[in-house]
Amino acid sequence: PRLYQIPLLRVYRKHDRSLQDTSAGHIMIYVCTDIMEDASRNTVSICPVRRIFFIFDFRNVFAWKSSRDAQNTSSNNGGTAPGWKLFGRLASKPPEQEPTTDLESGRLPESPASIRSTGSGSKRYEDIVASSSALILHNRPSNLPAKSQDEEQKHRQEYEQMVEAARKKELKEAKQRKKQLQRQLKVEEQLANAARIWNNEILPKWDLMKSSRKARDLWWQGIPPAVRGKVWKLAIGNDLNVTHQLYNICLSRAQERLKEVGDTETPQSGDNVDKEASMELIQLDIARTFPHLCIFQRGGPYYDILHCLLGAYVCYRPDVGYVQGMSFIAAVLILNLEAPDAFICFANLLNRPCHMAFFCLNQNLMNAYYAAYNDFFRENLPRLYCHFTESLLSADLYLLDWLYTVFAKAMPLDVACRVWDVFLRDGEEFLFKAALGVLHLNQEVLLKLDFIHGAQFLTKLPDDLAADQLFKSIESIHMNVGKQKFAEVLHTTST
DSSP states (O other): OOOEEEEHHHHHSOOOGGGGOSGGGOEEEEEEEEEEEETTTTEEEEEEEEEEEEOOOOTTTTHHHHHHHHHHHHHHTTTOOOOOEETTEEOOOOOOOOOOOOGGGTOOOSOHHHHHHSSSSGGGGTTSOHHHHTOOOOOOOTTSOOOOHHHHHHHHHHHHHHHHHHHHHHHHHHHHHHHHHHHHHHHHHHHHHHHHHIIIIIGGGHHHHTTSHHHHHHHHHOOOHHHHHHHHHHHHOOTTOOOHHHHHHHHHHHHHHHHHHHHOOSOOOTHHHHHHHHHHHHHHHHTTSSTTTOSSSTTSTTHHHHHHHHHHHHHHOTTTOOOTTHHHHHHHHHHHSOHHHHHHHHHHHHTSHHHHHHHTTOHHHHHHHHHHHHHHHHHHOHHHHHHHHHHTOOGGGTHHHHHHHTTTTTSOHHHHHHHHHHHHHHOHHHHHHHHHHHHHHTHHHHTTOOHHHHHHHHHSOOTTOOHHHHHHHHHTOOOEETTEEHHHHHHHHHO
């Protein structure tokens, strides 16, 4: 950035009327990251970051140096202090210095040190209206016609109204910040208490406590992040008996395969082609995994871990390979577990009937799941079901993506983790219940949308989606058609 130099003593001198001669009494200043003083040249170099416009009182800004500089200037000029030539104009004689008062009275302090000495920190001034302290009423410069008494009274009233409005706004915002802080502290306290219960009462006696009412209630409220990985690992289990050694073997094969893909230019055949295609698809899909977090993309801290885990799975299950959307499931597991444990959970999770059917593209089972979902959709949300039917917005256009990623792509990450918590407790049925809960929560909005806008809305849900509201909607969904429950409906649709 360019450096702008202005006279050092000019900055330290008292208020100058020439600085007010800009348009509408506004003064253009720079927000600086560094100020370098050159005593030999009496200049100060300012490195600008951003230009801003506001009304500010320059009186006593550098009051702690004014007296010293005034004495030096008087001694160098025989007791007189002619105005400095600033921006090609000769400054007029500065007015008499007014005594400074406390910051809360609208005046600036004597020095930066006085601010530090008047309180324990910024907490003392957190409720001060900064905008109103910068709005200081001035008379017109001497080179302009004086205001009439009525005009001056009118301007003073307007000024007071502006200050009062600014103070009210700042006070309202301060109250909102205080309430938000109190809510945050309450949530953190609840999470700490819940984590203590998980660690001391539930996890040590997992087989005995996992189905208890206390554990299920805590599960529904959301597992604390501090213990989420431990709970997920136990909830998913390891029916496949995957070990850390097996992960390391698959990882070594994946790294060799990646090296061969990079070195070989001749076409391959058979399984090698499928593996190479999967490896290339992994590289493309990782870049689209939680892009707003910037941790899974190339150069990010989790890029290599995610890449290796997915490559190891391709070597572990070459019959399944890599399917777009797996990266989101793996990424969520990596955020909560170490890489070997994340691989074990990933392999076991994808081996469940619902995900295996969709990732292996078993069309008959996929259609059975869609049919079961539509039955519950029609039972719980008949108006929206009719609207979707008329709009030709079928379930495969949005539900498939939700199932592939377990809502990690469509929802904010913290909300998706809440869905994961209960999904790992209740199984695949909860995925369809959560899907209907999303539709229930946004029913009024979706009824107004056509095919294109409805599909776009469901592909990427609002960023302000609240977990508590979503789970209230999920709780209102009844997973039964007549007397048939989910498993019975699914069995009926699959035969």
